[in-house]
Amino acid sequence: MHETTPETHVIQYRAAEQLLAARDPRGALKLLESVVTAFPEKTSVRLLRARAFFLSAQLRAAEEEFQVVLEREPDNSFAHFALGRTLERAGRDDEALRHFRLAAALDPRPDFWEAARFGDRAV
Structure with a gap:
């Protein structure tokens, strides 16, 4: 070995x-x-x-790992965005939106901003 x-x-x-x-x-x-x-x-x-x-x-394992990352680095915009995508894929849109908005607030990249749907009135 x-x-x-x-x-x-x-x-x-x-x-x-x-x-x-x-x-x-x-x-x-x-x-x-x-x-x-x-x-x-x-x-x-x-x-x-x-x-x-x-x-x-x-998805469950991905969610758990992204949560570990965010416990250590709460300002990791990519981890928030990726967790949002994970939750969205699992059909948990309200939870996903929260993480998309955190990602966009931390880093206003176009893809983060679009996912956050700040301009949507229905949100």
Whole structure:
């Protein structure tokens, strides 16, 4: 059995990023298991795993990971936006809107602003 080193975890993390970019979220999740176990406090690892859960339609797991990220970084606009997308995909539109609005307030990117629907009168 090979000894796992911090360098191994970095390589696994980078490979997981590549797998996610190539639309292989399940492959990314497999690589991230040992990285999260070794570094549970690393927000970047948790965020990547949350994205992989989302892309593999594991919405409950994605929601939990995005919540972990937001507990550590309440001002992470991307995590708010991604949690909003997760909740929206789960049919929880009111909860999603809250996170979209937080994302837009933290970072007025056009995609965040559009999702927040600030201009909609019916909201």
